[in-house]
Amino acid sequence: MWCERIILSFRTEASTGCCGVKNLLLKIHPLQNSKTKATDPSRSIASAQGDKTPFFYKLLLIGAGLWLVLLWPRPVFAHAGLVRSEPRDLCTALASPRVLPPATTCSQGSLLTEPPKSVHLWFSEPIQTVRHGLTVVAPSGQRVELGAIQNDGSELSIAVNAAEEGTYQINWQIISEDTHPVVGHFAFSIGHTSPVAQASDFAPQIGAVSSLGLVLQVAGRWLHFLGYALAFGPLVFNVWVLHPFLLAGLGMQVKIWRLCSFGILILLISEPLALLGQTSSLGPTQMFDPDTAGDILSSSFGRVLAQRLGAAVLLWVLLGSIRQGSAWANKIALGLGLALAVVDGQASHAVSSGPIIVGLTVNTIHLVAMGLWVGGLLTLLTVWPTTALANHRPALTKRFGRLAAVCLLWLVATGSIMSWLHLGQTTDLFNTDYGKAILVKLIAVLGAMGLAGYILLKPASKRPHWWRIEIVMLLVIIGLAGLLVSLPPPA
């Protein structure tokens, strides 16, 4: 069968493509003379492939695109990180975050002879403050900040009255430009060291936020991605897969609209969850704090949240028109899906990896391809039992298979570019949480692709059962994507 051949050949191609990308990552670092080396892998793919399928050309195109992208300068920042502080943060402000000083020095901080008049923090990118964004606790447990926090782009400062001798604790919490919450604390001592009166209410763990916050963030993103796939995938499936067979009028429209409404509902539910993820990331006690929530909504996160909600509501409006038979509304809805993917880019690492246009484009394509694949597959499974469809099932599978294969190709290509953009060096793949998450996701993707190939070897009647397993794997992959977006990539 044509589509099976495509999937199978694609599987081998994609995995070699993946290795090619990894080769690229390994080889062209540092960037000098990347030109000659970068062309080698695509050539080897070409020779390995031998025949000239359309995929070969597409892959070549992507190879060329990759190569162009890799010529851009490296990203400068990702999550906002503390670069420098006054007094110095001995735990993290040192050159390499992975070389920690002895625990005692870190927990007591630098020993000063004179009390500082103010505390200054410099971050790697412009940041947004939240209430209680910078607090200083004296050894006696008293808060010693004077006046309001000054936020000068990427610099935070506050005046302090640090007359007491002993160890002070500085707690800070900020929202990065790419909507990620980041918290931290460090100490400094005046005259002599002493036990810290009040440590912050939690120690930031994975991802420089509280664990509960990270879980909620991932859950929010997972739901959002799922909602995106369900809201827009069925519409594309309808236009691209069902419509050419003139199958639109066979009672499947209702099923498609129901899936789409369900997607809108999930999109709407994911937003409050995402907000809770943000507030609790700053500290579990702040989860339901209205001041913190208000300040977060006033930050870049609030903008993205409102635009996502707006997109969901607008799709609801459009769905009303689509049900009345407006072809225009259908087209606008597809445009809206693309727009929502761009909006989502603002809340990913895309905006923080320079140049923004590349990060944003790649992120958008990745999200759209995910939506088409996952949403399309879910729609296929939903309409599958329809009896009127029985004669068309092979043709439908074939047509959807082609769509899925193209999406998969784009997913792998854009995913590789994003990994390259966000990994500082190849060893980050094994040393950092972000890198490990990428590895796990890569394995899961390969597994899902292998399963897809295996399913296509099965007789058509047995496939739906296996496709359900495939769906579960895809949902896991989406969850891993949510984790990747929530974690700070190594700068």
Next chain:
Amino acid sequence: MVKKQWQGRFHYGWIVVGITFLTLIITAGIRSTPSVLIVPLEKEFGWSRATISLAVSINLFLYGLIGPFAAAFMERFGIRRVMLVALSIVCVAVFATSLMRESWQLYLLWGVIVGSATGATATVLSAIVANRWFVKRRGLVVGILTASNATGQLAFLPLLATLVTTFGWRAASLLMSAVALVLVPLVWLLMRNNPRDVGLLPYGAEAGSEEHKPIGGNPFVAPLKGLARGVRSRDFWWLAGSFFICGATTNGLIGTHLIPAAMDHGIAEVTAAGLLATIGVFDIFGTLSSGWLSDRYDNRRLLCWYYSLRGISLLFLPYALGTSFLSLALFVVFYGLDWVATVPPTVRLAADIFGKQNVGIIFGWILASHQLGAAFAAYGAGQLYTWLGSYQVSFMTAGVLCLLAAGMVIRIGRSSPSKGKTVKVPQPEPQPQAG
């Protein structure tokens, strides 16, 4: 015959329209003054933005609520007398604001008194003048007077802002008081209640045709009866709900808070007021085009487009404010075209659903809902600003609300017998733009 002499020449109705036009544009201008006073008052008295916004929202609310009752009062006591009383009250109250010291004086003067008095001479006045004095060209007259009212709320802002920055905020108050004072003798000399007061028939009326009959009864009871009839219809709630959001996002949020928001981003007050005035200019084009479109297309679809586009532009306003002046100018043009463009389709839908006899009072209540929304947004945005130090949450909420309104208007008329397409009601004057 008197009628013969006047026909073909200049009908006195046009003088009445001229006087009404002046009154509407000036009272609307006076009503809008507080938005250039927010920052100066904050600086002089140390009042919070929430405090000042509360006065604006009382003003906006009464401005709308008084409408249905003002109509009844005009029927009872005559247009001229109501206009004279309202203008005199406005004149005295605005003068008194220059002497205020306490925030309750702000609530009383700018909020209660100016709000009610300007409300008495607002949209309802244009409807009554057009109906009494015109049979032909009625659509044109309503168009001119509605636009003057909406535009008057924005057109004076650059002048007022210049006065505020050069001579202080009291100069703006005194000027507006003086303008109202000049208007009083003009209205007294030239305004007439009915065509028959000057021995005429309404413009374009045939001799012996039905003359205007005043509605009998208590001026307080008729509007309330109308409301009781309206609330039983689901479409009334869709219309009133979407118009609530319309008011919240125009007069309430942008009309009141765009100037201080722009000033927060380092734009000079006069420039910021110029932005609002530009909205006013584009509003005229938008409203006239919308009137034209509402005769030709499904009014629910039109409203759906207006609200969606408005919602999207609000969602992107924080970017426009944060970046270049050009993108803010783009927002202003776009928003201006959409400002009261919602009025003609809403009026048309209300007339289709409730019938021409009831539409006056029902629309009065829908308009009151518009002003309630405006009041709610003016106050809410002020409160949020005091709490969070920025308008972002207000703009974003307003944007999402507009998109919800787009979903509401598309559902209008589904319960009525004319399912699918709005029933077209013949306009009294089908070519309002021709003249």
